[in-house]
Amino acid sequence: MSNFDALRAPAAHATVSLDSLRRSGKRHARLKGRQSDELSVQEVRALIGVRPEGGHRRDLLIEHLHRLNDHYRGLHDRHLVALAQEMNLPMAEVYEVASFYHHFEILREGQSAPALTVRVCEGLSCEMQGARTLLEKLPAVLGAEVRVIAAPCIGRCEQAPAALVAQQAVPWASLESIAQVCGGGVPLTPALSPEGRGSNSGPGSARARGGNSGPDSTQGKGGHAGPLDLLPLPLGEGRGEGPVVDFAQYQAQGGYALARRIVSGELAAEDVIGALEDSGLRGLGGAGFPAGRKWRIVREQAAPRLMAVNIDEGEPGTFKDRTYLERDPHRFLEGMLIAAHVVGTEACYIYLRDEYHDCRALLQAELAKLQADPPFALPRIELRRGAGAYICGEESAMIESIEGKRGEPRMRPPYIAQVGLFGRPTLEHNFETLYWVRDIVERGPQWFTGFGANGRRGLRSFSVSGRVRHPGVKLAPAGITLRQLVADRCGGMADGHELYAYLPGGASGGILPASMADIALDFDTLQPYGCFIGSAAVIVLSQHDRARDAALNMMRFFEHESCGQCTPCRVGTAKAAQLMAQPVWDADTLRDLSEVMVDASICGLGQAAPNPLRSVLAHFPHEVGAQA
Numbered sequence: 001m002s003n004f005d006a007l008r009a010p011a012a013h014a015t016v017s018l019d020s021l022r023r024s025g026k027r028h029a030r031l032k033g034r035q036s037d038e039l040s041v042q043e044v045r046a047l048i049g050v051r052p053e054g055g056h057r058r059d060l061l062i063e064h065l066h067r068l069n070d071h072y073r074g075l076h077d078r079h080l081v082a083l084a085q086e087m088n089l090p091m092a093e094v095y096e097v098a099s100f101y102h103h104f105e106i107l108r109e110g111q112s113a114p115a116l117t118v119r120v121c122e123g124l125s126c127e128m129q130g131a132r133t134l135l136e137k138l139p140a141v142l143g144a145e146v147r148v149i150a151a152p153c154i155g156r157c158e159q160a161p162a163a164l165v166a167q168q169a170v171p172w173a174s175l176e177s178i179a180q181v182c183g184g185g186v187p188l189t190p191a192l193s194p195e196g197r198g199s200n201s202g203p204g205s206a207r208a209r210g211g212n213s214g215p216d217s218t219q220g221k222g223g224h225a226g227p228l229d230l231l232p233l234p235l236g237e238g239r240g241e242g243p244v245v246d247f248a249q250y251q252a253q254g255g256y257a258l259a260r261r262i263v264s265g266e267l268a269a270e271d272v273i274g275a276l277e278d279s280g281l282r283g284l285g286g287a288g289f290p291a292g293r294k295w296r297i298v299r300e301q302a303a304p305r306l307m308a309v310n311i312d313e314g315e316p317g318t319f320k321d322r323t324y325l326e327r328d329p330h331r332f333l334e335g336m337l338i339a340a341h342v343v344g345t346e347a348c349y350i351y352l353r354d355e356y357h358d359c360r361a362l363l364q365a366e367l368a369k370l371q372a373d374p375p376f377a378l379p380r381i382e383l384r385r386g387a388g389a390y391i392c393g394e395e396s397a398m399i400e401s402i403e404g405k406r407g408e409p410r411m412r413p414p415y416i417a418q419v420g421l422f423g424r425p426t427l428e429h430n431f432e433t434l435y436w437v438r439d440i441v442e443r444g445p446q447w448f449t450g451f452g453a454n455g456r457r458g459l460r461s462f463s464v465s466g467r468v469r470h471p472g473v474k475l476a477p478a479g480i481t482l483r484q485l486v487a488d489r490c491g492g493m494a495d496g497h498e499l500y501a502y503l504p505g506g507a508s509g510g511i512l513p514a515s516m517a518d519i520a521l522d523f524d525t526l527q528p529y530g531c532f533i534g535s536a537a538v539i540v541l542s543q544h545d546r547a548r549d550a551a552l553n554m555m556r557f558f559e560h561e562s563c564g565q566c567t568p569c570r571v572g573t574a575k576a577a578q579l580m581a582q583p584v585w586d587a588d589t590l591r592d593l594s595e596v597m598v599d600a601s602i603c604g605l606g607q608a609a610p611n612p613l614r615s616v617l618a619h620f621p622h623e624v625g626a627q628a
């Protein structure tokens with residue numbers, strides 16, 4: 001998957017072809033025996049520091065690569081050689097890690113880095129809002145100095161089309177706004193928005209044409225819209241004047257009092273686990289494993305234990321973790337610290353996707369405040385930065401990545417609860433799972449189970465994007481139907497659009513027709529229809545869209561993001577994407593391929609990749625000339 005972005009790049013600096021990849025393989029062999037030069041060593045030391053007494057930590061390799069990549073806008077061969085020497089690692093190891101991640105740009109001798117890289121999201125929601133046009137027209141507008149490449153979902157689907165200029169997000173991107181940011185200007189921010197807040201005004205909406213509007217992610221009130229405003233939440237009064245509840249505000253509103261009670265022993269760990277179990281809280285990263293049970297399992301393993309927090313949020317259509325993190329970071333941090341204490345983990349590693357640059361700055365700042373004035377003794381907390389690889393959201397791949405390696409999923413058993421990060425029993429959680437811990441324990445599990453619809457219990461944060469009037473994070477009762485979600489929480493369909501189909505669970509969760517819009521949306525309710533809710537990323541399609549186009553977009557995404565370890569996934573996604581591009585689908589071959597991928601792939605990516613195509617064959621055969 002390395003350098004794939006460059007392979008797809010339409011612009012002037014698209015430098016890597018298949019031939020050059022082969023050449024780089026040979027060059028790699030040459031690099032093996034290459035000696036570092038003094039200048040490169042000094043340059044590397046200036047960024048990563050001089051070698052400490054016991055040597056550099058191996059697990060910090062990706063962090064060090066980031067420093068070089070940020071500073072030189074790429075990774076020069078000579079720096080990789082020097083880094084390998086400084087870290088006392090084989091050159092092959094450094095190179096294989098650097099070449100795995102999309103955001104690392106390996107530069108050959110004499111090759112210069114593009115002055116600026118613009119990544120335009122080509123995920124489904126952005127594609128529906130004009131991303132293709134941006135990708136076609138931007139190179140001419142921005143000139144040869146700027147490299148324009150397509151990128152998978154960047155977690156801003158409610159702001160589609162979205163782009164990144166270097167690391168700066170450009171929501172509701174237009175040719176003008178991207179050019180403005182490239183020129184050093186400030187993008188039109190939601191606060192400067194001249195028009196309606198976050199509404200999709202119709203086919204080829206104002207945004208796609210360049211209009212800019214602010215987030216209405218949540219139908220909130222006044223100027224501080226946020227998912228929390230939807231609820232009889234949050235604990236504490238108000239959310240303050242600023243858009244973020246910072247450390248001082250959070251504490252002033254009673255924050256960290258619960259964690260203090262638990263750490264002091266006033267509230268027993270067993271009671272905390274009991275509350276989680278009674279609430280029925282399930283993992284919100286997609287797999288839905290019961291949180292309380294997971295805490296119990298990891299707690300029973302031998303110490304030392306570790307925790308890993310998953311804020312990779314790479315599932316196309318998902319942006320709930322970012323939305324909450326941007327507004328209320330300490331609610332999550334308190335949940336994490338409670339989990340660390342109850343399960344007895346000695347360190348917490350937070351893995352945040354690279355695309356969330358502002359969130360990283362925010363989290364660093366808020367962590368610094370917390371650590372400077374801790375409400376109780378804190379465990380070691382390390383913030384780690386992803387490097388552009390969807391597969392690193394898979395729990396064992398994430399662990400490999402935190403260890404500074406290629407993000408390749410591990411075979412199980414052993415499960416990471418037993419043998420995880422650095423070989424230790426590891427509690428891994430999605431951001432949002434931890435975000436709810438405080439409220440559930442403080443308010444009692446009945447508070448959480450008191451929500452629910454159509455026979456289901458609890459709350460779900462739906463990331464809704466696509467053809468609805470008000471896309472955004474919609475906190476709603478578990479079991480709400482798509483029809484209710486769109487009508488009650490999203491202001492209905494966008495003007496000129498009628499419901500045609502929807503994806504209930506991002507790229508992996510399949511596609512359902514409008515006739516199935518009355519199914520309760522929750523864990524376990526969608527399996528009979530060949531779908532699942534996953535991270536509750538709902539993408540809504542209208543009569544202007546086709547399910548087959550959505551499925552092809554998803555299959556190309558999986559092809560791009562397959563780590564390549566297993567043949568059924570690596571070859572199957574590529575082959576399926578080719579077949580799905582044909583006007584009439586070869587349904588038999590696609591069904592065979594799907595079966596092999598489901599049966600023989602190591603991890604959930606390969607196992608779930610066929611879901612969208614299977615859905616098209618089951619529910620939309622008329623689109624592809626196939627028999628249902």
Ligand SMILES: Cc1cc2nc3c(=O)[nH]c(=O)nc-3n(C[C@H](O)[C@H](O)[C@H](O)COP(=O)(O)O)c2cc1C
Nearest residue numbers: 283284285310312313314393394395429430433604
């Ligand atoms: C291909 C793939 C990608 C995943 N991406 C994410 C992700 O971005 N964020 C996340 O929290 N979980 C993701 N998961 C689920 C994790 O493997 C894991 O189940 C989760 O982090 C556990 O936390 P939870 O129990 O709190 O949900 C992914 C799984 C797969 C198979």
Ligand code: SF4
Nearest residue numbers: 563565566569603606
């Ligand atoms: S299924 Fe795909 S992503 Fe998962 S390990 Fe195999 S090749 Fe990698």
Ligand code: FES
Nearest residue numbers: 121123126156157
């Ligand atoms: S940000 Fe473009 S599809 Fe998610």
